[in-house]
Amino acid sequence: MSDQRIYLSPPHLGEREKMFVEQAFQSNWIAPLGPNVDAFEAEFADYIGVNHALALCSGTAAMHLALLVLGIGKGDRVLVSNLTFVASVNPIMYVGAEPVLIDCEKESWNMDPNLLEDALSDGEKEGNLPKAVVVVHLYGQSANMAEIIQICDRFGVPIIEDAAEALGARLHDLAKPGALGRMGFFSFNGNKIITTSGGGMLVCDDKILLDHARKLSTQAREPVPYYEHTEIGFNYRLSNILAGVGRGQLELIDQRVDRRRDVFDRYRRELDIEGLDFQPEGAWGIHTRWLTCLTVNEAAFGSSREEMRLACEDANIEARPVWKPMHLQPIYEKAIVFGGQVSEHLFNTGICLPSGSSLTEHDQTRVIETIKRLQK
């Protein structure tokens, strides 16, 4: 019998999720609103250190609403990280705006502040400043927010933080990622560090913005006894059952970060091999190591990234190439891009290894041995 499949980042349930879900059943709050949703929002806002949080059905929905309540629409430009999952960019298209792609820096694989500055300077010269900058915190690590905030403030452009992959990350001298921009959002998709099976959270300090997003998330119903609508809304709320899962998961977030960092540390220790380079941790903060990612230098290591991925697949191990950058995506090939070479190199050579907080020692040994066998 072949070994069981090792997944990249499977859900990891704790003891208390079931209790919160049972409470929902017992009290008949099987609706897209209810006490678990209210409590999850309050507990999440408290954890991140923001005034307000809005629980939604996905991170993508959260970003869509952020763009809408910031008044971004047709013809506007929005700067966005180039090395990311496509869901960081698609909502810009939903509102009819134009994404402009900003490449990453080698130091952290996150948005390069120098390229951001170039893009904003060009925009200013052309009299076409972007309406927002969407900064992605990739693979569990905050971007260099001190520099990025300083640059965006100078040009007066608001930041939306895509912290979908970075719940639990920290910065040494600043608040938590997600709490630093005008608005921030998170994902609780099944592969994230905590999950509600599917879900997201929009956070910000500004009550007016968040109340507007809340209204849009429930079909934009006006506060009158009958159904009246003066703007187009959406059905984006999170169910009270899933919020129960989220409450149980959130209690464990710091433990989950510690465990993922341990998984990373073991990979780095045991795969300390010429030609393998792990995603660096920026000096400014603490990476959650949601995913352990590394690049493979074929000449130095003896096998390519793709050979590594295929060897993992043969051993029933899920390993995934680093995100294909947006400027190489057929749907965004015409977008303006600042830089592009760094993310292209990371895509060609980078791989994400199984990193779940429930990964056993034995399974991690299987991954490590599979990779070591490729060394020539």
Ligand SMILES: Cc1ncc(COP(=O)(O)O)c(C=O)c1O
């Ligand atoms: C960087 C990034 N942004 C946005 C999203 C979208 O989140 P969701 O899947 O909850 O819509 C994800 C994950 O799925 C992501 O990894």
